[in-house]
Amino acid sequence: MANETPPQPEAQRLPRLGIFRNWLSLSGILLVASSLFAFVLLSLIDALANVSNPYIGIFTYLVAPMFAFLGLALVVLGVVLRRRRARKSGEISGGAPSFQVDLARPRDRRLLGWFLFASTVFLLVTAVLSYKTYHFSESVTFCGEACHKVMEPELVTYQHGSHARVSCVECHIGSGAQWFVKAKIAGTYQVYAVAFNKYPRPVPTPIKNLRPAQETCEQCHWPSKFVGNLDRTYNYFLGEETNTPFSVRLTMKVGGADPTHGPVGxxxxxxxxxNKVQYIASDDARQKIPWVRMTDKQGVVTEFRTPTFTNVVAESEMRTMDCMDCHNRPAHKYMSPDRAVNLAMSLPSLPDQIDRNLPWIKTNAVFALTRSYTNQTLALQGIATIIAERYPSDKFPAAQESVRRAIGVLQKIYKDNFFPEMNASWDKYPDNIGHMIWPGCFRCHDGKHTTADGKRSIKASDCNTCHTILAQGKGEELNLLTPGGQKFKHPGDEVDGACNDCHTGGL
Ligand code: HEC
Ligand code: HEC
Ligand code: HEC
Ligand code: HEC
Ligand code: HEC
Ligand code: HEC
Incomplete structure (x- = not known):
């Protein structure tokens, strides 16, 4: 039988599952299994334990899934390499093994069932994982605590502010996919910056990167609301032996902007x-504003500029004024030493406050807070030493209890408002709401911004334009209210010039 066809060599296959028998895939499988186990265990701990530890979150929702995916990648890589090797060495031959599914065969039905079951479980697990990961990356824990040294100043001040129940992302990211992606891209760089210690101290203010207030603040605060007048009393103590009190009671004319809800003004x-106010700032911190344009409801445009500003302005450089140009520290307020000590001295009825009968305590307290310290531990010791030295027990035997309390209060003030490791404190971040220690409103309302013909300027220095001084002084003087407004009586000498020329917050 010469013309009999020679027997076809049977296409060679690897033994079942043999393709996975390689070191790469095996370690991949091990990695997937152990990270899934870790994920299940950690999420149980996270759900059941009552402590919120940021590291549990990071490991559960970021590190474990990362390793699971790394494991999967290893498995696939191992299979590909193994196949290639097997083909080269002739261990397998022929084309790809033919693939047939025959639902009439019970074995195939069973396999298909398992396949569907496994895919569903896999999909569910990844869905839960990615949902959890997404939520975790949006949480205050993640933003504020994960790199906790870096974000400590922002987190601590946030926790003491009126927005402590608002999560970081509601102001910093807002809703919508576009800003979400932007934030994650920026976030990836930040992780790198933190890992390699490349971040600036203090962390720069991000108003450039913040979304317009319409998309964040105004999601909660209704801009049409008519606020009307607010009654505010500011209490001070002078830097004298007797710590003389001085108070100002102001009616803040907050008013409103929408005629359908109250008078505009x-x-x-x-x-x-x-109305629309646009401006150009000549510095990054937006403390110098040489050019302002206002457009009123009728569309009438008026432009104001300082005398030295002659640039041609481009639309792209302008910023439209919104909530954050005045309320720029709604969540992270660093109290100045002056203000924090005034507050602590103005509440004598509480036990944990500074006793205003200690001679020179205002001056000494501000002095202790404003020394420069390299870290918090040294600062707390330094404050205790300075105060204790100024009130030794032989000279002030009866006041030792007050001295001890004052030290405690000052240390608390320091912990809440000063972050030497991050170089963050009141003097690093301008607060634009007033005009006492930063130019604030006077960036525009300084009388120097005029129209080109010089005929009109932005309403300025009349002390009763933005608020009326109802009362000022101490004791009985504070009961003499003048609804029309009084002339400001600066304590001590009459002064000239902008308030922030002399007042630094650490006076
Ligand atoms: C109510 C809105 C709001 C919330 C909530 C909020 N921030 Fe901010 N944050 C701001 C604004 C506005 C600025 C810009 C400040 C400026 O321009 O002076 C800012 C600035 C920052 C800065 C830059 C440094 C600085 O102090 O200017 C960091 C960092 C920051 N926030 C982190 C956080 C973290 C972390 C959280 C949550 C723990 C958080 N923020 C919650 C509004 C918010
Ligand atoms: C998720 C909702 C939410 C967002 C977003 C939000 N706020 Fe608030 N805001 C609140 C709540 C709640 C309070 C507290 C109200 C109270 O206790 O009377 C508050 C209080 C305030 C106050 C008055 C108290 C104070 O600290 O002086 C101001 C001003 C303020 N927010 C400004 C802003 C600004 C500016 C932004 C945008 C950067 C913003 N808010 C974003 C919910 C929000
Ligand atoms: C021109 C500066 C400026 C702009 C712009 C501005 N505010 Fe105000 N706002 C003030 C001042 C000043 C007060 C008085 C309270 C104070 O001194 O803290 C005030 C008061 C408030 C209060 C009442 C605070 C309280 O303690 O009851 C809220 C809420 C508020 N503003 C929210 C907003 C929101 C939201 C926006 C943006 C839509 C906005 N403000 C825009 C300057 C401004
Ligand atoms: C970017 C510049 C700018 C800043 C910053 C600014 N303003 Fe104004 N403000 C203006 C302009 C422009 C007008 C309209 C001027 C005019 O009509 O003379 C105005 C008008 C006003 C008016 C009069 C409104 C009316 O009834 O006509 C008040 C009150 C006022 N500002 C208060 C403040 C306070 C308080 C702050 C600080 C929290 C502040 N402004 C910060 C630009 C600014
Ligand atoms: C452009 C509007 C505007 C003008 C003009 C203005 N103020 Fe004010 N002033 C404010 C605002 C807004 C605050 C509230 C700051 C805050 O909420 O902490 C304030 C706060 C104050 C305070 C309390 C300061 C603090 O932080 O302890 C004093 C005192 C004061 N003003 C005095 C004056 C005097 C004196 C003048 C006249 C030279 C004047 N103001 C003119 C807007 C103005
Ligand atoms: C030429 C410098 C100078 C200027 C400008 C100035 N002050 Fe003062 N101010 C002082 C000095 C000095 C004291 C006394 C500080 C002390 O004894 O504690 C003082 C005290 C005060 C106090 C009493 C409590 C405190 O903070 O110690 C207030 C309130 C005050 N100034 C408000 C203002 C306001 C508002 C303006 C702007 C309209 C202003 N000052 C402008 C130098 C100045």
Missing amino acids: GIHWHMNVG
Whole structure:
């Protein structure tokens, strides 16, 4: 039988599952299994334990899934390499093994069932994982505590502010995919910066990267609200032996910006509901504003500039004023030593406060807080030493209890408002709401911004434009209210010039 066809060599296959028998895939499988186990265990701990530890979150929702995916990648890589090797060495031959599914065969039905079951479980697990990972990356824990040294100043001040129940992302990211992606891209760089210690101290202010207030603040605060007048009393103690009190009671004319909800005028007149104010700042911190344009409801445009500013302005450089140009520290307020000590001295009825009968305590307290310290531990010791030295027990035997309390209060003030490791404190971050220690409103309302013909300037230095001084002084003087407003009586000498020329917050 010469013309009999020679027997076809049977296409060679690897033994079942043999393709996985390689070191790469095996370690991959091990990695997937152990990270899934870790994930299950950690999420149980996270769900059941009552402590919120940021590291549990990071490991559960970021590190474990990362390793699971790394494991999967290893498995696939191992299979590919193994196949290639097997083909080269002739261990397998022929084309790809033919693939047939025959639902009439019970074995195939069983396999298909298992396949569907496994895919569903896999999909569910990844869905839960990615949902959890997404949520975790949006949480205050992640933003504020994960790199906790870096974010400590922002987190601590946030926890003491009126927005402590608002999560970081509601102001810093807001809703919508576009800003989410932007934030994650920026976030990836930040992780690198933190890992390699490349971040600036203090962390720069991100107003450039913040979304317009309409998309964040105004999701909760209704811009049309008519706020009207607010009654505010500011209490001070002078730097004298007797710590003389001095108070100012102001009616803040906050007003409103929408005629359908109240008279338009007052401080909230600037808001974009009716009027539009645009400006150009010549520095990154937006402390110098040489050019301002206002467009009123009728569309009439008026431009103001300082005398030395002659540049041609481009639309792209302008910023439209919104909530954050005045309320720029709604969540992270660093109290100045002056203000924090005034507050602590103005509440004598509480036990944990500074006793204003200690001679020179205002001056000494501000002095102790404003020394430069390299870290918190040294600062707390330094404060205790300075205060204890100024009130030794032989000279002030009866006041030792007050001295001890004052030290405690000052240390608390320091911990809440000063972050030497991050170089963050009141003097690093401008607060634009007033005009006492930063130019604030006077960046525009300084009388120097005029129209080109010089005929009109932005309303300025009349002390009763933005608020009326109802009462000032101490004791009985504070009961003499003048609804029309009094002339400001600066304590001590009459002064000239901008308040922040002399007042630094550490006076
Ligand atoms: C109510 C809104 C709001 C919330 C909530 C909020 N921030 Fe901010 N944050 C701001 C604004 C506005 C600025 C810009 C400040 C400026 O321009 O002076 C800012 C600035 C920052 C900065 C830059 C440094 C600085 O102090 O200017 C960091 C970092 C920061 N926030 C982190 C956080 C973290 C972390 C959380 C959550 C723990 C958080 N923020 C919650 C509004 C918010
Ligand atoms: C998720 C909702 C939410 C967002 C977003 C939000 N706030 Fe608030 N805001 C609140 C709540 C709640 C309070 C506290 C109200 C109270 O206790 O009377 C508050 C209080 C305030 C106050 C008055 C108290 C104070 O600290 O002086 C101001 C001003 C303020 N927010 C400004 C802002 C600004 C500016 C932004 C945007 C950067 C913003 N808010 C974003 C919910 C929000
Ligand atoms: C021109 C500066 C300026 C702009 C712009 C501005 N505010 Fe105000 N706002 C003030 C001042 C000043 C006060 C008075 C309270 C104070 O001194 O803290 C105030 C008061 C408030 C209060 C009441 C605070 C309280 O303690 O009851 C809220 C809430 C508020 N503003 C929210 C907003 C929101 C939201 C926006 C943006 C839509 C906005 N403001 C825009 C300057 C401004
Ligand atoms: C970017 C510049 C700018 C800043 C910053 C600014 N303003 Fe104004 N403000 C203006 C302009 C422009 C007008 C309209 C000027 C005019 O009509 O003379 C105005 C008008 C006003 C008015 C009069 C509104 C009316 O009834 O006509 C008040 C009150 C006021 N501002 C308060 C404040 C307070 C308080 C702050 C600080 C928290 C502040 N402004 C910060 C630009 C600014
Ligand atoms: C452009 C509007 C505006 C003008 C003009 C203005 N103020 Fe104010 N002033 C404010 C605002 C807004 C605050 C509230 C700051 C805050 O909420 O902490 C304030 C706060 C104050 C305070 C309390 C300061 C603090 O932080 O302890 C004093 C005192 C004061 N003003 C005095 C004056 C005097 C004196 C003048 C006249 C030279 C004047 N103001 C003119 C807007 C103005
Ligand atoms: C030429 C410098 C100078 C200027 C400008 C100035 N002050 Fe003062 N101010 C002082 C000195 C010095 C004291 C006394 C500080 C002390 O004894 O504690 C003082 C005290 C005060 C106090 C009493 C409590 C405290 O903070 O110690 C207030 C309130 C005050 N100034 C408000 C203002 C306001 C508002 C303006 C702007 C309209 C202003 N000052 C402008 C130098 C100045």
